[in-house]
Amino acid sequence: MPRLAGSSKLLRAINESAALAHLLERGPLTRADLRELTGLSKPTISEALRRLTDAGLARVVGHVSAGPGPNAEVYAASPDAAYAVAVSVRDSGETGTPSVAAAVGDVSGQVRARTEVAVDFLRTDPVAAVTEIVERLRADAGAPASRLAHVQLAVPASYDPQTDSIHHVGVTGGWNRPGLVRELRDRLGTSVGVDNDVNLAAVAERRRGAARDADSFALLWLGDEGLGLAIDLGGTLLRGARGGAGEIGYMPLFAPDGEDRKVDLQDLVGGPAVLALAAEHGIRARTPAAAVAAAAAGAEDAAPFLAALAGRVSVGLAAVIAVLDPPLVVLAGQVGRAGGPALRDAVTAAMARAEPLETTIAVTAIDDDAVLLGALDAGLTTVHEALITSVHESTT
Amino acid sequence: MPRLAGSSKLLRAINESAALAHLLERGPLTRADLRELTGLSKPTISEALRRLTDAGLARVVGHVSAGPGPNAEVYAASPDAAYAVAVSVRDSGETGTPSVAAAVGDVSGQVRARTEVAVDFLRTDPVAAVTEIVERLRADAGAPASRLAHVQLAVPASYDPQTDSIHHVGVTGGWNRPGLVRELRDRLGTSVGVDNDVNLAAVAERRRGAARDADSFALLWLGDEGLGLAIDLGGTLLRGARGGAGEIGYMPLFAPDGEDRKVDLQDLVGGPAVLALAAEHGIRARTPAAAVAAAAAGAEDAAPFLAALAGRVSVGLAAVIAVLDPPLVVLAGQVGRAGGPALRDAVTAAMARAEPLETTIAVTAIDDDAVLLGALDAGLTTVHEALITSVHESTT
DNA sequence: CCAACTGTAAGTAAGACTGACTAACAGTTG
DNA sequence: CAACTGTTAGTCAGTCTTACTTACAGTTGG
Structure with a gap:
């Protein structure tokens, strides 16, 4: 109204x-x-x-x-009426320094420049690093500074706008100091948005992926390291009170007659757990995604492994479905993508065993960097809205 | 936009x-x-x-x-510009015939008439019964038929607007035949809304209860019979794909080394389970709410019972919080209300044990029939919106 | 094969109409 | 008398309708 x-x-x-x-x-x-x-x-x-x-x-x-x-x-x-920059910060394995991917897009959605660099956030201040990357990328794209309207950050963490702080950071360094975003905003002279990487992957999935025609959907991110959940309700992301919605990795699982074993979902379907499960079934690989890819490609004895993995995934999904009843669940992340249709079918079967299933399970349809593309999509949407309201105001 | x-x-x-x-x-x-x-x-x-x-x-x-x-x-x-009728259908215990509560409200929010009757839906058609109740109540309130703008139904079930059908009905009789709502709409000549009773209780809680100032909140309904969950996101209720969001009673619980025991949440905190748990602790009562009320009032050995109950409640809440991260959870329903501050504190303690808790737990602040009042609130909101858009259109 | 003609659609110009704003004013009340 | 409520008169902004100019495509006739 x-x-x-x-x-x-x-x-x-x-x-x-x-x-x-x-x-x-x-x-x-x-x-x-x-x-x-x-x-x-x-x-x-x-x-x-x-x-x-x-x-x-x-x-x-x-x-x-x-x-x-x-x-x-x-x-x-006009494509060059305004630009948005997306910056995706991610932990590249436990040993490697974090890597940062970034892209500039124009109003028409065209990607004008793109880059990827390794940054050691233990030695570099996040604000300085991000500012530099954004500036260089903007220059590469030939975009004047005055036309840079928005910078969208994707972080493997949750962001609480009320306290302006980033929690549960999976990246080393000074990311969790409060006020960081305000600082960035001041330095860049643009509006700055921060969101969880999985949430942004869901944005991409809605725009150009498997959820294009969905009313609402949940995206379960099975990464090489962590796992996460994004909830899209009719195009709006659910973020929760303090940006903590979808932090199901920490969901404690109920042990019926339970001595508190403190099992959480991360222990079941997190990267290390997947690797261990694969090993149990005689599948050895360097990364969880590789293990699952091998299984999906039809390595010997793959079926039991996939079934076991699917069973574990269905535990988490059961809670999600009970609470939210989404019409569609998209499996994404390195592991989800590697699993492909084979994993999808296994999960569907596992879910159907627990209850009459009315939820469609699908695999991500995005081959590129979903997080980065989603961040760009989100950033450009913000720019569009800003342009529209700027017309409103300029006429006043 | x-x-x-x-x-x-x-x-x-x-x-x-x-x-x-x-x-x-x-x-x-x-x-x-x-x-x-x-x-x-x-x-x-x-x-x-x-x-x-x-x-x-x-x-x-x-x-x-x-x-x-x-x-x-x-x-x-004008208070009498339009009226809304709320009808709450509920199962009154396993033996008793279902009871129906209804109320008429005017645009100003005033309750103009109210009634409560027992209806045997095995022998009476729901459409006929509801129509009659609405008509009588409207007449009692002295409202002309032309001014009756909306009828809001509350049912102990989920409603799927896409197929126009009511699922998981806790009430006997012809409620789950598809097209029932359309039929009702035609008979009454007004718009008709149907929603889950727990959802509507949440509406009341937001308007006049414990969630008045909340940004978002979840309402956990612990009834004498069933349990349910309502999710309010910034004033909008989350209903799920087929109206099935919040059906956590059927949430299967994970048994770690699991022979499938098929334990669900209903088995833990449903009415019979609460009664049994009370009996184990030496508390005997006719209804679950009475048992909890006695415990909360300080019956001997009450603390362990409340702690055990709170532990079970926290199992369900953990899933909700992991998925949604609401800033506030309201405990409602007969059992929740009976538990009062004692139960609230016990649940808070149980939750804090599992994880650092940032969610406030509160007890419902509605003493009257929350479902009926919520249905009336929801109905009047619909009427308001209809009036506003009618102004739009009449000027065209 | 080319040139002129015809009908249609794009975009513009002019005047009418609707609705809101400002300013001034009449009427009331402390 | 001063301040405030509500109305009236005149003006301005913005859109609509209608009519017109211009450009193009296809057709017809030499």
């Missing part, structure tokens, strides 16, 4: 925003398309487009001929 | 809606108040109020004198 009120200026702002929003969401459109979409008259659409072009937010990108008559001009949101 | 566009008519509609929305949410207001809230000018506010009054949606309810000058007129949304 918009509790909005105002005079004719508001009207112009609304109409102009609507036009821009359609251009951003649906791509290039003619005046006639916009007329159809907004229900506005020809002169009004013309006026709105004129103002948007003057403001540098839209431009003519071509002409289209549809039968007799003059060719209609095709308008699109 | 409003993808709204239009001409001056839209402007009028927006402004008028905004005025009505404020009247509905904040209660009686003067023109000056509305000017402040909407930012509109005096003539515009006057015009909007004139139109709302003409449409029977608002009226002058008094005058207020604030210093010199004429006394300002105080406007309020």
Whole structure:
């Protein structure tokens, strides 16, 4: 419910925003398309487009001929109206120094530059490191600093916006000092978003992956190291009170007549546990993902291993399904992806044994770096919204 | 993001809606108040109020004198602009016939009539029974049929709007035939909402109970019979794919070295389980709630019983907290209410043992029929929204 | 094969209409 | 008398409708 009120200026702002929003969401459109979409008259659409072009937010990108008559001009949101940078920070194995992946995208969604570097956060301050990477990448993409609108960080941790601090950091170094994000914001001069890496992978999954048509879904991340859960409810991510939703790695499991064994889900399906389980079944590999990939590819005696793994996964999923009842669960992460359809079928079978299953299980459909792409998607969405509301305000 | 566009008519509609929305949410207001809230000018506010009054949606309810000058007129949304009826269907024990509670409320939130009857749904068709109750109650309240805008049903079951069917019904009779709600809608000639009783209790808890100031919260319903979970995320209830979110009674519990014992949460904290646990500790009572009430009141040897019960409750809550991370959990239902602060403290202690607890545990603050009141709150909210959008449309 | 013609659609210009704002004012009350 | 409520009059902003100009595609005739 918009509790909005105002005079004719508001009207112009609304109409102009609507036009821009359609251009951003649906791509290039003619005046006639916009007329159809907004229900506005020809002169009004013309006026709105004129103002948007003057403001540098839209431009003519071509002409289209549809039968007799003059060719209609095709308008699109200017790709270089604004840029977003995504930075994905991750622990690259227990020994290696953390690696940072980053990408710049423009308003049209195009990736304009991309990089990956190793950073030792024990010796480098996160703020300095991130600032430098962002600046270099922006320069590489040829984007003017004034057009850099948003920086989206992905961290293997949870972020609590209320206290502005990052918790459960899986990365070494000064990441968990409070106020870090504010500092970054000040240094970069842009808005800065921080989110859990698994949450951002879910964003990518919704945009371009297996969850494209899902109403809601849960994404279970089975990584080489940790595991995590992202919950997408109709396109909105559930983050929890302190950004701690989906921290199911720490979910204590119930031991019925229980001497407290303190078993949690991480002990069952975390990377080391998967490796150990594989070894028990005679499958040896360097990483959990490799072990699962071998099994999925049909190594001898693979079926029992996959079944055992699927059984463990289903334990965690049972809780998720009982609480949330998502129509779709996507398996992702290095291990999830490696498992492919074989793991998916095993999990489906394991779940069906416990209860009549009405939840679809799917495997991630993203081959690239899901976290980085998701962060970019999220960042660009933020930029889109900022542009739309900026139209609102500039007209005031 | 409003993808709204239009001409001056839209402007009028927006402004008028905004005025009505404020009247509905904040209660009686003067023109000056509305000017402040909407930012509109005096003539515009006057015009909007004139139109709302003409449409029977608002009226002058008094005058207020604030210093010199004429006394300002105080406007309020007409209480009798529309009515909502809430109907709560529940199983009253295993032997008794189901009981139905119902109430009529007006736009101002006032309860105008209320009733409670026993209905044998084995012999009476649900549609006929509900229609009759609604009609009688409406007549009792002196509300004209044309003004009855919405009927909200509360059922001890989950409702799947996609298939228009009610699942897991705890009530006997023809409740689970598909299309029932559509039928009811046709018969009553109003919009009809159906929701799980625990969800609706959560609505009441948010409006007038322990969760009034919470950002989000989970409500754990410990009833004399079943248990349930409602999840409120910033004022929106999470319902799940097929209305099955929060069906944690069926959550299978993990047995570590598991011969499948098929233990679920219902077996641990369902009514019979609570009664049995009480008996083990030498506490005998007719209902689970009575047992817990006795313990909370300080019956001898009560502490170990409460601790054991709290331990079981914490098993279920651990899963909820791991998945959702709510800032607040409210214990409700007959057993939860009976437990009072004693149970709350016991659960808090049990939870703190498992992990550093950042979640507040509270006891319901609603003494009346939470489900019925919540259904009425939900119904009236629907009515408010309908009124606001009707203003939008009537101006078109 | 080319040139002119015809019908259709894109975009613009002009005038009418709607709604909100400002400013001034009449009426009330402490 | 001063301050405040609510109305009236006039103005301004923005969109709509209608009519017009211009451009293009396809067709027809030499």
